[in-house]
Amino acid sequence: MKIGMIGLGRMGGNMARRLMRGGHQIVAYDRDADAVAKLVADGAEGAVSLDEARGKLDSPAIWWVMLPAGDITEQTIDAIAGKANDGDIIIDGGNSFYKDDIRRAKKLAEQGLHYVDVGTSGGVWGLERGYCMMIGGDDATLELLDPIFDTLAPGTGDIPRTPNRADGVADKRAEKGYIFAGPPGAGHFVKMVHNGIEYGLMQAYAEGFDVLKGKASDKLPEDQRFELNLTDIAEVWRRGSVISSWLLDLSASALAKDGHLSQFSGHVADSGEGRWTIDAAMEEAVPINVLAASLFARYRSRVDTTFGDKMLSAMRYGFGGHVEIPQ
Amino acid sequence: MKIGMIGLGRMGGNMARRLMRGGHQIVAYDRDADAVAKLVADGAEGAVSLDEARGKLDSPAIWWVMLPAGDITEQTIDAIAGKANDGDIIIDGGNSFYKDDIRRAKKLAEQGLHYVDVGTSGGVWGLERGYCMMIGGDDATLELLDPIFDTLAPGTGDIPRTPNRADGVADKRAEKGYIFAGPPGAGHFVKMVHNGIEYGLMQAYAEGFDVLKGKASDKLPEDQRFELNLTDIAEVWRRGSVISSWLLDLSASALAKDGHLSQFSGHVADSGEGRWTIDAAMEEAVPINVLAASLFARYRSRVDTTFGDKMLSAMRYGFGGHVEIPQ
Amino acid sequence: MKIGMIGLGRMGGNMARRLMRGGHQIVAYDRDADAVAKLVADGAEGAVSLDEARGKLDSPAIWWVMLPAGDITEQTIDAIAGKANDGDIIIDGGNSFYKDDIRRAKKLAEQGLHYVDVGTSGGVWGLERGYCMMIGGDDATLELLDPIFDTLAPGTGDIPRTPNRADGVADKRAEKGYIFAGPPGAGHFVKMVHNGIEYGLMQAYAEGFDVLKGKASDKLPEDQRFELNLTDIAEVWRRGSVISSWLLDLSASALAKDGHLSQFSGHVADSGEGRWTIDAAMEEAVPINVLAASLFARYRSRVDTTFGDKMLSAMRYGFGGHVEIPQ
């Protein structure tokens, strides 16, 4: 199929390459002419404007917008919609908030356009491993686009089949690494929760390794201290333990490079998905202590001290005359 | 009554004074001769050794041990027990772990001695406001000591009576500010949970003030920032709001002195009680997310960064090539 | 002053009464004619419509809207604005979301109207104790309305003055129980955080009492069980302890009525403020583990089991063949 790839950053560029390798045609556009030139060198048709891109696409046109979440995505979708013909398809492959998807899909439907949201996991590893995709949209449009997703997805590969998964009943797509999750917004919603879980998993490992590291503390009685080899512990847990995972593989790799992780300051960023997951849970009245605590740990990692901590010190001083402990 | 006060620090000294004002006699002992001298100046009989103190006490002797928790309390109780006569009473007024009380009471009972544990809240304010006491021991001993507790307690004062509290049914002692909580250990257990709650209350205020403070952040859209006067907010909440409390009074006082709390670094200590409360909850399988999070916030306040934070950074770098945000 | 009180429920009716006692005049309107009649009997002028109310008010008219948060408040403010003259003042005394206040104030300002938001704590106790108020609006309007707030507020009463609070420097209003917190929205923002803190305080007590109650559990070794008298414990903590508070007073009263709280099922509701506080903290990147856990505990209280719990059981069965424990 012929796809207009709008946005040729690390994600968009590699997706375009994987699609071309899979036999699809790419019309490539980016504000950065160099990015376009590189993709043209790899076999794409280039475009210097959305108008030119439109002219090179089929009808219905398939637009894959792969831009950072936020205003730029919104504006680009608006611009494309302004040039679109009835039946054209706009795919947002970024990290949009799912309520924005719902709103956009309604608005575009009034114009006769189709909107598809694709949440992608796998990050920079996608060109090599394939992209795990969670997709929202109307049924007919998703069916039409199926060959595109099939190419981008990892495929079944050598990951063992899940026991209990019945042939003929279960959707094959999930086993290839993509799902049609539901109507517009459902794709990014599932991806959002994926990231919420990701935060929780990461924090669980982080706390565990913190406890291992802390066991050497000279605050402990001498006969209860252990100097543990975190590098080997991460490695051994990859091998048959209950907590083996891809995040553990990454941890093992980082620790193999430097068991002290000295290059990292530990000021941890968070993106919208973690926060939106908490919001969604609050709308549903679902308790999510772990996912929330994982987000808060990142906030805390980025400040030296909080005003709240000072309040605690002030109260302690007030009722007990306690002075603070030196750090 | 005649009481041997062992340990004349801020707490022990003031308790002795309050007891003397209430008509009791004090035999005062401390390793620090100056502390003894000061109390003698206030009307106590001094002693230069436990032996001398023993000689000046009645039979049964009443010993009130008021020392920092830990080895020194244990050793002092052992030393007193070594000199005690059948029927003597040893009161631990410090912050001992309640399981130590249970153990000690059993051991002393075999010697014919009575053990009483008194958990005290009110800290440095006790001389003026009276001491709120939670007391464990055998019934007969507690009855015998009742006049002592009655003197130390705040009394009913001008605190309004609790609605629904029936005369003649409910124990008057609670309304005077002390309770016989149960057998040995029960006093310190109730005090321990008191401190666990205290941590939670403090952290709730701390987090709320942090959110108020953060509302001025330039990360927020300009039309959604407020520069709030925390000093006045703490004050107004003292006046008819649902969250008025003594801890809020203390907060208001600290903020009235300096709305930025600049003198405090925010490295917050914790004592055994917070941790023991978590332990007790785990033994009972009671979920206590708030009390635990309050304790952990104090741990976190005392370090710049955790190894766990570095783990998060390392994993993010691993799967997304994310570099850390500068602080 | 003359105030149009729109909404004569428990809160609005009592506020109107307190204002009249303080010498103000009330024009009373409610959809429920009986509610109007009752207030007329207490000295108010009645109105059967907003139009009639407008006719009875001075210029600028002062409207106090006291309705449940949500659509009804929005619609009523719109309706009033449609009839308003330049310079009129609309006060929202309900529990609106502060971002709605910011939006409304901007819109009304374009019409030449003034908008004031008042967050109130003290609930059903306000008629007797006075209303603790956190107020947002433009300076001139708040100054104009000052006599109204002064009447509604508790006044300094017999609450001891905060140490360190300097005469002549500090705003007297806070000591009377109300503050001008900032521009429109600031009042409800401060009230919102107040409720967030309230959740945290309540949960801290709840967890502590849970640990006390659980100490009688027959899961514990027999010599480590205590049957504690929760009624007396709540009472004694009111008397000089660090954790005395109004919420503890209420707890003591409830426990004095029934130490088992048998009439309560423990399905705990939450209102918008708790959730909005989490949202605000996330916008500011402030960690609030305690406030969030307090909200989540309420969600959890309202369901028998979560799907998440079943997931845990399923995983345990998967890796260990563990069967669930019977409840």
Add this chain to the structure above:
Amino acid sequence: MKIGMIGLGRMGGNMARRLMRGGHQIVAYDRDADAVAKLVADGAEGAVSLDEARGKLDSPAIWWVMLPAGDITEQTIDAIAGKANDGDIIIDGGNSFYKDDIRRAKKLAEQGLHYVDVGTSGGVWGLERGYCMMIGGDDATLELLDPIFDTLAPGTGDIPRTPNRADGVADKRAEKGYIFAGPPGAGHFVKMVHNGIEYGLMQAYAEGFDVLKGKASDKLPEDQRFELNLTDIAEVWRRGSVISSWLLDLSASALAKDGHLSQFSGHVADSGEGRWTIDAAMEEAVPINVLAASLFARYRSRVDTTFGDKMLSAMRYGFGGHVEIPQ
């Protein structure tokens, strides 16, 4: 090598079988004669008593005790020690608390005996996948036992090698699935933290799936509800996503069998390791909000309502006249 396997339950029996397949000899003992008979049928020498077992072992004797944690393990180790010769080795392969290991190792060392603690992950899957082992003991003893661990471990298999792991520098054992973690106790300590992490990972998935499930709730506005296929979501996340893991594999399998998990009540047990991890973190002053919240979620899953919840209801009734919401 020749090993006395004491305790032939699911774990001990299969370990013995794996050892025999690897060329080792087993002297098998269990209180259950049938269990012994089965293992004899598989090639082991049987023993009807510890004495008989001792007689059939070499010198130094190697004892592998594989019993449920607690008193029975302690007693068995004592019994074996009572019959042991200088230089004999006792291995505790169960789930003992690491402080018990430290204590035992000291005591046995005084008798000239060696103590080794082995924490094992992989549960019922070990016979097939091999046992991931974390081992504590003195260096010489661990070296001596290396062939045993090598046989029990999974081996490198087809798990890809960790990038950055340098040949010749890094310990090969970790890549085969076992480590010498440190002195006695270190094995069970690492295994304990492993389980703490496991709780956190499980809870992160559980909460995420809860949010997915809750998105169909009719509490939400109709245009914001999704009926998501949890079975396919779990499957797709196994395929190239950041959150792929063995626990997710198990979840996918359970959901493939029944997307509603109807057979599970969701009353989730916990074993000692989760609690001990919290204890260890508190001793080290390491904040572990996620690991603790994961444990508390299990406690909460096992009760319908908590007394704390009733306290919240009672307070709300007290300050606002709020009645509880029906469930």
